[in-house]
Amino acid sequence: MTTYTASYMPSTLTESEAGVALTLGIDASQDAAFLSGSVIPSRAFSSAMLALGRVVRMQDAQRVSNRFAYQTWVLGEYVKELPGELRINRAQLPALAARAGDLSADISSLRERAFAEAPTRLFPDARRRYWDWLFEHNMDAWTVLDPIVSVQPLATSFEAFSLDESTYARVTLPHASLRLDQPPRLGTTNIEFSPLLEREFARTRTYRPLHLQVGDASVTVDTGISTAVEERIDVPDSWVRGLAEVQSALTLASFEVQVSSGFVADILAALAARRERVGPRSIVFTLLPGAPVSVLLEPWGIRLTDPTSTFSGAEVREIRVWGRRRLRALIDVLPLCDSVTVRLADSGMPSFWSVDVDGVQLMIGMTGWTAVEWASKARFSSLLPAAHVPEDVLDSVSTLVEERGETSADALISELNLSPQQARAALLTLCRRGRVMFDPEIRVHRWRPLFVGTTVADALASDSELDVGRRLHRDGCVTVMSEAMEGTAFHLDAIVTDAGTEYVVELITDEDAHPTYAHCSCAEFQRHGLRHGPCPHIVASALA
Numbered sequence: 001m002t003t004y005t006a007s008y009m010p011s012t013l014t015e016s017e018a019g020v021a022l023t024l025g026i027d028a029s030q031d032a033a034f035l036s037g038s039v040i041p042s043r044a045f046s047s048a049m050l051a052l053g054r055v056v057r058m059q060d061a062q063r064v065s066n067r068f069a070y071q072t073w074v075l076g077e078y079v080k081e082l083p084g085e086l087r088i089n090r091a092q093l094p095a096l097a098a099r100a101g102d103l104s105a106d107i108s109s110l111r112e113r114a115f116a117e118a119p120t121r122l123f124p125d126a127r128r129r130y131w132d133w134l135f136e137h138n139m140d141a142w143t144v145l146d147p148i149v150s151v152q153p154l155a156t157s158f159e160a161f162s163l164d165e166s167t168y169a170r171v172t173l174p175h176a177s178l179r180l181d182q183p184p185r186l187g188t189t190n191i192e193f194s195p196l197l198e199r200e201f202a203r204t205r206t207y208r209p210l211h212l213q214v215g216d217a218s219v220t221v222d223t224g225i226s227t228a229v230e231e232r233i234d235v236p237d238s239w240v241r242g243l244a245e246v247q248s249a250l251t252l253a254s255f256e257v258q259v260s261s262g263f264v265a266d267i268l269a270a271l272a273a274r275r276e277r278v279g280p281r282s283i284v285f286t287l288l289p290g291a292p293v294s295v296l297l298e299p300w301g302i303r304l305t306d307p308t309s310t311f312s313g314a315e316v317r318e319i320r321v322w323g324r325r326r327l328r329a330l331i332d333v334l335p336l337c338d339s340v341t342v343r344l345a346d347s348g349m350p351s352f353w354s355v356d357v358d359g360v361q362l363m364i365g366m367t368g369w370t371a372v373e374w375a376s377k378a379r380f381s382s383l384l385p386a387a388h389v390p391e392d393v394l395d396s397v398s399t400l401v402e403e404r405g406e407t408s409a410d411a412l413i414s415e416l417n418l419s420p421q422q423a424r425a426a427l428l429t430l431c432r433r434g435r436v437m438f439d440p441e442i443r444v445h446r447w448r449p450l451f452v453g454t455t456v457a458d459a460l461a462s463d464s465e466l467d468v469g470r471r472l473h474r475d476g477c478v479t480v481m482s483e484a485m486e487g488t489a490f491h492l493d494a495i496v497t498d499a500g501t502e503y504v505v506e507l508i509t510d511e512d513a514h515p516t517y518a519h520c521s522c523a524e525f526q527r528h529g530l531r532h533g534p535c536p537h538i539v540a541s542a543l544a
Helices: 042-056 068-080 083-089 093-116 124-139 195-202 237-252 260-274 324-330 391-404 409-415 420-434 466-474 522-527 534-543
Strands: 011-018 019-023 035-039 149-152 155-161 166-172 177-181 185-191 209-217 219-221 253-261 282-287 292-297 302-306 317-322 337-346 353-359 360-366 436-439 445-446 480-488 489-498 501-509 517-520
Touching: 019 195, 042 155, 042 166, 042 195, 042 209, 042 324, 042 353, 042 360, 083 093, 166 324, 185 534, 219 282, 237 420, 237 436, 253 260, 253 282, 253 445, 260 292, 260 302, 260 324, 260 337, 324 353, 324 360, 391 409, 391 420, 391 445, 409 420, 420 436, 420 445, 466 489, 466 534, 480 534, 489 534, 501 534
Parallel strands: 011 219, 019 209
Antiparallel strands: 011 019, 019 219, 035 177, 035 209, 149 155, 149 185, 155 166, 166 360, 209 219, 253 337, 282 292, 282 317, 292 302, 337 353, 353 360, 436 445, 480 489, 489 501, 501 517
């Protein structure tokens, strides 16, 4: 388990007659990030942050990621700081724990008797009263893993995953939407998004100024009436891996459609009005060149069409998206925007839904299924194995992106005299190392170092498919049968020999070397396709 030591400072929110001041504290062990200014589209920013908070607390998957290792490390850090008297008390814990176990068994027995004798309708009321009490008396019990904040030259971004890590959210606040008090200092940190802070965002009004500060002491939101203080947390390496997978999936989402916000609201209304008793539980996008975008809601067979949209692609596509109820995170921002940009890769693969409200951008990224987590099951970074890029080239690219804040592959080609393949591979490598992030809205890569002096190599160490694919390629197990250019697409047919068995692979990539089609004859691909990422044979062929 990779850990990142942090020195936290509190976040605060204060309200007064002058307005609202939100100060988001930074991690003192990271770069000295700083931003201070008044948010002009205050209502838009607050609505986007509320949607991000909705994602933070979203837990649709039945199985939650195992955080035992992370919690064990946290406990160890607390124990190191215990004074002598508490150390003595801690030594008595095993005996007390044994006693607690006995009492827990008695409680379970009594609970079974109570449920057997009491009306079942009493349980939901009792559970609600318990959570109400917990909210008032033990706010720490509501704490969840919360946003990463990145102060960049032209914008500040807030990123987070849901509790089940199947949904990703990003809020981008352009600095053009701020009246800055002074030039920002770049850096990345993370904060805690508690119900108290969320409540203050909900109280934001267009007539009341909102002052945002990401600074040395804290992150503050000031509404002029009250104050909220938030502490920071460590980000587990599952999030680091998840962020790398999001970057990879974004580059694979080659189908982009723009639909009206009312069309998405109709989808959400149809889902809210009924429940699925049988499968399939999917949204089927029907994309016809030059025709309006339409979707089919299964299993009810409800067809919805957006007459204001037009699919600009050149071929007919039918793409299924599962885990659709996670789209409820957008419900509060839809009335504030005119359109929603949907980016799709293929059936069962991630989808990205973006809105722009007065210049503030909100993007929701969903894995193909709710049960598929960005961190542990998604392996889309393996589908884009970056070619070997010399370290001196990576250093030059990294320095350029850091100095300018953002860049594109075309800029690297002209300014550093790189080939198109080198430029794209360098940016992809920096994404995988957690140094830059991809912004699909303007097609640029922005400087976003996750942690000073660290990379995501450890977090990606469990990517066995990529390792096996590299070994197969390195050992000469890939035999290219044919390769040809078809317009701007590159078509490759290969045979990969793995443990004495030959597998037939077909791979098509676009001009950016991003796979647009892949197929393998192995059993793993027949079961899952690309929904969890590529099999080792496709990885080996991509490297070839």
